[in-house]
Amino acid sequence: MAVSDHVDLSTFMEGVKKRNPGQTEFIQAVQEVAQDVYDFISDKEEYHTAQILRRIAEPDRVVSFRVCWEDDNHNIRVQRGWRVQNNNAIGPYKGGIRFHPSVTESVLKFLAFEQTFKNSLTGLPMGGGKGGSNFNPRGKSDSEVMRFCQSFMTELYRHIGPNTDVPAGDIGVGAREIGYMFGQYKRITGRWEGVLTGKALEFGGSQMRPEATGYGAVYFLRNMLQHQDQDIEGKTAVISGAGNVATHAAEKITELGGKVLTMSDSGGFIHDPDGIDQEKIDWIKKLKNERRGRISEYADEFSGASYHEDERPWNVECDLAMPCATQNELNEDEAKALVKNGVQAVSEGANMPTTLEGVHVFQEAQIMYGPGKAANAGGVAVSGLEMSQNAERISWNQERLGDMLTDLMEGIHEKCVEHGKDGEGNVNYVKGANIAGFKKVADAMLAFGVV
Numbered sequence: 001m002a003v004s005d006h007v008d009l010s011t012f013m014e015g016v017k018k019r020n021p022g023q024t025e026f027i028q029a030v031q032e033v034a035q036d037v038y039d040f041i042s043d044k045e046e047y048h049t050a051q052i053l054r055r056i057a058e059p060d061r062v063v064s065f066r067v068c069w070e071d072d073n074h075n076i077r078v079q080r081g082w083r084v085q086n087n088n089a090i091g092p093y094k095g096g097i098r099f100h101p102s103v104t105e106s107v108l109k110f111l112a113f114e115q116t117f118k119n120s121l122t123g124l125p126m127g128g129g130k131g132g133s134n135f136n137p138r139g140k141s142d143s144e145v146m147r148f149c150q151s152f153m154t155e156l157y158r159h160i161g162p163n164t165d166v167p168a169g170d171i172g173v174g175a176r177e178i179g180y181m182f183g184q185y186k187r188i189t190g191r192w193e194g195v196l197t198g199k200a201l202e203f204g205g206s207q208m209r210p211e212a213t214g215y216g217a218v219y220f221l222r223n224m225l226q227h228q229d230q231d232i233e234g235k236t237a238v239i240s241g242a243g244n245v246a247t248h249a250a251e252k253i254t255e256l257g258g259k260v261l262t263m264s265d266s267g268g269f270i271h272d273p274d275g276i277d278q279e280k281i282d283w284i285k286k287l288k289n290e291r292r293g294r295i296s297e298y299a300d301e302f303s304g305a306s307y308h309e310d311e312r313p314w315n316v317e318c319d320l321a322m323p324c325a326t327q328n329e330l331n332e333d334e335a336k337a338l339v340k341n342g343v344q345a346v347s348e349g350a351n352m353p354t355t356l357e358g359v360h361v362f363q364e365a366q367i368m369y370g371p372g373k374a375a376n377a378g379g380v381a382v383s384g385l386e387m388s389q390n391a392e393r394i395s396w397n398q399e400r401l402g403d404m405l406t407d408l409m410e411g412i413h414e415k416c417v418e419h420g421k422d423g424e425g426n427v428n429y430v431k432g433a434n435i436a437g438f439k440k441v442a443d444a445m446l447a448f449g450v451v
């Protein structure tokens with residue numbers, strides 16, 4: 001037996017750092033998983049011998065390509081595009097596409113790595129992938145976005161397919177962009193097939209997909225609270241972001257009797273002590289999806305609300321917190337402020353929004369903390385259901401999909417409890433999600449042998 005390959009955790013992480021120089025987000029994501037996986041496999045030599053974690057932490061492939069497009073002033077613009085195919089042990093690569101100037105290979109590698117565990121947790125047959133570009137959609141006309149999306153797909157199409165790799169939306173990629181990319185895929189290949197999810201209902205999209213991530217993250221929050229005999233009703237919530245995930249999280253919190261106090265974008269946050277009700281949420285959706293404006297405009301529209309430029313909402317006193325914008329948007333000091341102000345539960349709509357130090361603060365304070373890979377898995381889960389509906393050429397109704405989403409989130413919560421509970425009734429959801437997500441992928445890889 002190749003016992004010499006059995007390295008300890010710190011040697012393993014040294015290797016990850018050496019092989020991925022400067023890729024801080026990727027190293028952070030691997031570190032967070034490796035700690036728990038190492039505990040889990042301490043008495044399971046077969047995982048060490050087969051180098052399973054080392055293999056999951058090395059993407060199957062990273063495709064990088066040039067995306068050239070013409071802006072409205074006839075300037076030629078050049079961006080970089082990527083698709084990171086992390087692992088397809090349990091199903092076709094699956095994961096979103098992000099368009100944002102902060103996108104780098106490190107960011108996409110961390111997202112594809114996280115996605116592998118998240119998709120495994122859903123129980124559906126999906127591997128992990130992620131893609132995107134450093135293209136900044138802000139301030140671009142619809143035609144510019146269309147030309148960019150078409151150019152992006154002109155390269156991406158050769159790497160994806162309904163049984164190979166099925167992308168979807170993420171930051172900066174919503175229904176509009178998915179439409180442009182799907183149209184271009186169909187035009188190039190001549191095939192109508194379920195190669196993207198998050199499509200509009202007219203061409204194979206699924207009911208509940210737009211709502212699924214935000215609603216799912218609130219269901220996960222409710223599951224955590226109910227596990228401690230509590231509920232959302234009557235509680236205040238602080239939410240960051242103002243996009244797809246944040247607005248739907250706010251909608252579900254409000255529907256379940258909670259009061260949402262904040263929303264944000266990259267410019268700052270708004271605080272509305274009266275609560276951001278459904279009417280106000282609809283206004284924000286229009287602001288972001290149609291007028292494509294800034295959250296600061298909210299404070300001009302609704303009296304009583306204030307805008308805090310260049311600030312994040314974590315110092316506002318609340319019972320519940322939901323980071324729903326981006327990675328590393330909640331640091332150690334902000335986690336301490338939340339705990340000091342009495343936060344009871346945190347459910348992550350975004351991917352890795354809390355820094356490693358912030359996570360430790362939540363864990364030490366023993367508050368309920370649902371990490372993104374579990375809490376925001378509802379989006380990709382309903383994407384998986386969109387794939388099933390496309391394959392069968394049918395569409396299920398909203399009620400059925402709503403029930404399926406509720407059940408899927410409950411299933412994920414149960415898996416976290418199973419693998420994350422300690423002897424005193426506390427649940428370490430990070431550990432539970434990491435181990436449950438890892439086990440299924442690892443066992444599939446063991447079955448394949450050395451590949």
Ligand code: NDP
Pocket residue numbers: 100102169170171172173174213241242243244245246264265266267324325326327329349350351376377379380
């Ligand atoms: P959207 O593009 O719809 O919204 C993103 C929001 O986050 C915007 O309000 C945006 O503000 C803000 N934001 C983005 N980057 C930054 C930044 N660097 N600093 C501060 N604010 C920022 O994206 P989604 O709602 O789809 O995604 C939000 C998060 O949820 C991401 O972490 C994503 O990976 C995750 N997620 C999304 C899923 C989905 O189904 N869409 C599924 C699971 C997770 P601005 O407009 O100023 O850029």
Ligand code: 2IT
Pocket residue numbers: 094095096097115166167168169170197351376377379380381383
């Ligand atoms: O981070 C994510 O899970 C997503 N952006 C959704 C991925 C998907 O394939 O629906």
